[in-house]
């Protein structure tokens with residue numbers, strides 16, 4: 001359905017869509033558009049902003065309320081960034097500005113029509129486990145934003161599943177066949193962030209031995225998740241803002257900008273508005289990346305999901321270890337359901353991985369479920385202090401604590417169990433902040449990730 005009061009524009013849109021073998025309905029005002037919607041429920045709506053009897057924004061709202069599965073895109077006046085952002089916030093999946101670039105128009109239409117199928121995909125149930133109303137709402141929100149091109153900011157405590165949400169947005173989007181790249185902004189040394197994100201030219205700084213594409217180039221056509229975005233240095237924030245505005249990146253040392261087509265998602269466990277208030281995050285960038293905000297609820301606010309999650313995670317752990325699936329008995333489940341999980345789903349996963357490694361039978365019992373003794377407030381306190389309090393003493397292993405009979409002829413597994421325990425404690429102490437945990441252990445971020453994966457503590 002095309003909604004515009006300018007005959008020339010309507011004609012141009014009709015011809016373009018006809019060449020794509022699509023038939024069109026036209027309306028020149030809001031009243032006609034409402035009537036066409038009622039009669040035909042079209043597959044897609046393109047609407048102008050200014051209409052003789054009102055504003056296209058009202059049409060977007062109307063469609064969101066009464067026909068939430070119909071994708072709608074807005075045609076905005078050239079340079080009207082605020083209007084475009086408002087349209088995206090109301091639920092438009094994209095916008096095209098006048099004068100209309102036909103290639104962009106074709107892309108938008110293709111994207112919108114592909115997404116209708118992707119919305120039916122069962123992927124959302126497989127990745128994002130949970131059937132509480134909060135999770136159902138989250139799933140709906142994800143399906144809706146998947147079709148949009150708008151930047152999405154995902155907020156939630158550590159370990160709640162922000163990256164899972166980002167992956168799902170990508171998988172349900174028309175970009176699903178293209179790369180999904182997640183980068184932890186806090187894990188890259190400050191002086192390398194710019195080159196990691198945007199690439200560099202040979203010789204642009206010491207160590208730049210060859211041209212190197214950045215993550216924006218690597219994610220071309222797909223989705224880039226800037227995780228822990230609050231940790232981006234201020235000078236890089238300015239550059240990122242420009243990339244979003246210009247849809248082009250300039251590699252370090254390059255003269256020219258290179259066009260980029262990337263869907264940008266960002267996430268953090270911090271409160272970005274506070275970071276803006278404190279001058280650590282630019283408000284213009286905040287406005288741009290926070291066009292659509294998604295809040296992932298903590299696990300203690302959806303305790304009813306714990307049994308389903310526990311079963312799912314246990315299956316995953318067993319599969320990763322090449323062992324048979326193991327059940328969990330009722331008392332053990334009740335113990336889990338009563339716990340607060342300051343580290344959220346990741347903590348549940350770690351507890352189960354440890355329990356799985358230590359369990360002797362085919363069922364986890366209450367004794368296999370062990371929580372760390374630190375409470376949430378202590379963890380937060382540790383987290384706050386963690387930057388200044390890395391141990392400087394060499395590691396000290398108390399003698400006599402290791403019982404040789406526990407090795408049981410398998411040193412490798414025994415050492416893995418100890419390593420798992422150490423990593424677990426470091427992650428818990430640093431509230432699942434891998435950068436801080438790696439620093440505390442005196443290993444690189446990369447090495448920590450490798451070890452977590454190796455020991456089945458992370459995907």
Ligand SMILES: Nc1ncnc2c1ncn2[C@@H]1O[C@H](COP(=O)(O)OP(=O)(O)OP(=O)(O)O)[C@@H](O)[C@H]1O
Nearest residue numbers: 127128129157158159160161162163164345346432
């Ligand atoms: N709803 C869920 N269903 C299944 N697995 C989940 C769910 N939520 C989180 N997980 C699992 O929990 C772990 C942590 O999730 P994820 O990395 O997405 O959290 P996060 O919020 O991005 O964490 P951080 O703040 O540390 O970046 C992952 O192994 C993920 O697969």
